[in-house]
Amino acid sequence: MAAFLEPKSRAAGAGLCLDSFVFGCELTGSTRSYTFKVDDDDDSEHILALSMVCLADGAKDECNVVEVVGRNRQNQEIAVPVANLKLSCQPVLSLDNFQLQLPVTFHLKSGSGPVHLTGQHQIMHRRVLSEEEESEEEEEEELTPIMPAKKQRRRQ
DSSP: OOBOOOEEEEEOSTTEEEEEEEEEEEEOSSOOEEEEOOOTTOOSEEEEEEEEEEEOTTOOSSOEEEEEEEEOTTSOEEEEEEEEEBTTTBSEEEEEEEEEESSEEEEEEESOOOEEEEEEEEEEEEOOOOHHHHHHHHHHHHOOOOOOOOOOOOOO
16 A cells, blocks of 8 residues: 545635645555655645654564654754554554644655554635635625624513
């Protein structure tokens, strides 16, 4: 399994759109690394949010260390181990949507796997609004707030 993406979209506010795709890849003894990157000419903001790292069926009882290679705040390449999995004691690790800026490379630093990584590829981009959509947004802003109803006295 190389990787798979499944689209899921929702509006994120005025002129912004957030697309979210399911991400998954597998690291094995024969495929020890996987690089996730986007086109250089894409001006959208891309984030990869890792949710889980787990050993797959057929994994040996050995330490499997997964390393992430990305860029730090000073734009320098940095390699960080994010998981050390062993079938007998910790076959799965939740990463709680650990967010990474792209491009990012995953390495199976030690062990033979197979190790599955899952998460979401999130894309934030600006939508070009048509004149009709712009006028609809302005109308929504101009709506008067709904006031609570006045209490009526009970008759006895």
